[in-house]
Amino acid sequence: MTAASSPKTDESITNLTAEVLDIDPAALKSWIEHASDWTVANVLTLDTAIEAIIILAAISVGFMIDKISSAKLAQVINRLHAPHIVKRVLQKIRKSLAPVSIFILLSLCLTFLPSMIPDIRLGLVDAVTRLTAAWIVIRLVVQIVHNPTMRNVIAFITWSIAALSIFGFLDDTVEALNATSLTIGDFQLTALTVVKCLFATMIMVYIASSISRTVERRLINIPAMTSGSRLLIGKIVRIVLTILAVMIGLTMAGVNLSALAVFSGAVGIGVGLGLQRGVSNLFTGMMLLMDRTIQPGDVIELSTGGIGTVKQMGSRCTEVITLDRRSYLIPNEELVTQPVINWSRGGRESLVSVVFGVDYSHNPHQIITLARATTDGHPRILQFPEPSCLFTGFGDNSLDFQLNFWIADPENGTAGIKSEILLALWDVFDQHDIKIPYPHREVFIHNKS
Structure with missing residues (x-):
């Protein structure tokens, strides 16, 4: 059996907590007593329990309605003879069937219960109803955002602000964030400014990305432009719009850009050193597109x-x-x-060379004629420039030749066609009894005895 804690024990715990948090023990004790009294008076009551039951019942019935009706509604919407955009909106509303049902049920409770039970308190039910309505409206509005991650982030942040406003904590939260600050010289950076900067910059960067994607799609439909020019213009538009979006986002959040000049310079140097290879790859890619030395295809x-x-x-x-x-x-x-x-610069034609050798007992003129004949009629070998066979020298074991020909499709590789020509040389040499030499070594054994 555990003994009840004594007042001295409670007081020592309070003092230790105050010492860790660097707060006046008397103030901390007063705050704890006030929070305890408020909890007993406003939370642990019969009215709160009734409201919790009403809310839980509405949530359960709402999800039950969604589970039963969602699939049937989807089929009905698909069978409608309506424009695609109308069907899409109806499908989005169908996916919010559970919160819509919960909102309707809670609204009915707020409308009829006060007349049926005059003394009932429905403050918590009213707050949850407004939260549900805010969630429905926000989820429908953010459907214009195509990126799922961005859509969920915007919905969560907006709904959180709405929740703080509905429960009356928004002003206190703003004051707390504004009171938390970091001073750098004459510039003061508050937590509220950071939150506003992140949110505004995120929205503006997403808008800039959407505009740049639209521009890139429009550029594809211009046949007079090369693929490299389209890619270069798309890159420049994306970079410029992203920089403008960040600057506009910071300005909308109330950040004085001139006050950040020194700080941003130091950060820029650090980021530049860390992203040196990335920035180098970015600008070398733009250089390649501008001078057209390498292009897609x-x-x-x-x-x-x-x-x-x-x-x-x-x-x-x-x-x-x-x-x-x-x-x-x-x-x-x-x-x-x-x-x-x-291989594509200056023409797509590519020169391919096949080196081979034959025995010294054969006529070089005959070998040149037979070798050139192996290229006739081949579908990948061009007849202009004309194929040629050169007598390149007297080797240690063979007469050396080089067969040269041109192809128009180097993207298909050269190993395959070299193999085909070597097989053709083997066949024609076999027909004319031409020998292909291989190294010979003679070993002399001297007997000293």
Whole structure:
């Protein structure tokens, strides 16, 4: 059996708490007594229990109505002969069926219960009803925001402000946030300013992003512009609008931008050092688009030997699709600092060379004629410029040749066509009994005895 705590124990706990929080013990004790008296007088009462039962009953019935009727309402809305936008609005309202039902039930209670039970108190029911109405209106209004995360954040923040206002805590909350501040020289930064800055900047950046996406979609419909020009203009519009959005958001929150000059300069240096590679990739990507050395659709060969097609050029990296259908994300900076072969620049035709050798017993003129014949009729080999076969030298074990031809589709790779030409050379050499040499070594053993 646990003994009841003594007054001395309660007083020592109060003093310890006051010491930790750095508050006057007498003031803390007075506040605790006041909070306890208010709780007993306003919360732990029969009227509050009745209101809680009414609210819980309305919530249960509301969710039950939603569970029973939601699927049927969806079918009815889909069968309506109405414009798509009307159906979409009705579907959004259907998804709010539970809070709408709760609001209707609580409103009926507020309308009829006072006439049936004259002395009943419905202050808590009234507050919950207004909270539910605010939630319904906010959820319907924020449907214009397409980003789900942004939509939920805006709805939560707006509803929280509405809740504080309904319960009468908004002014106290604003005063508490305004009283919490950080002073940097002559500039005072309060918690309220930070909250307003974050909210205003978030809204303005989202609006800027939506406008930039709209501009990029409109640019796609202009056939006279190249894909690189569209991408460059889209990047510039997005960057400019984002900077303007941040500045407008700070100004709307009441921040004096001139007072932040020194502080923002120091922060800018730190952020610049931390994002050095990212900023470098951003501007090198814009440089590539401006000088058009690499554009979406070009076939490029990297310093590592890989060949692929540029699919898209982003703010941080460029996506290249290789012949084996793998997607490689290459930082833009590497495309400027590392050697890159652009097969599409100056024409799509690409020269392919196949090196081979034959035995010294054969006529080089015959070999050149047979080798050139292997390129005739091949669907990937161009007949102009004309294929050629060169006699390149007398090797250690063979007569060396180089067969050159041009293709118009380097994005499909060169390994496959080299393999086909080598097989064709093997077949024609086999038909004419031409030998392909291999190294010979002679070992002499000297007997000293």
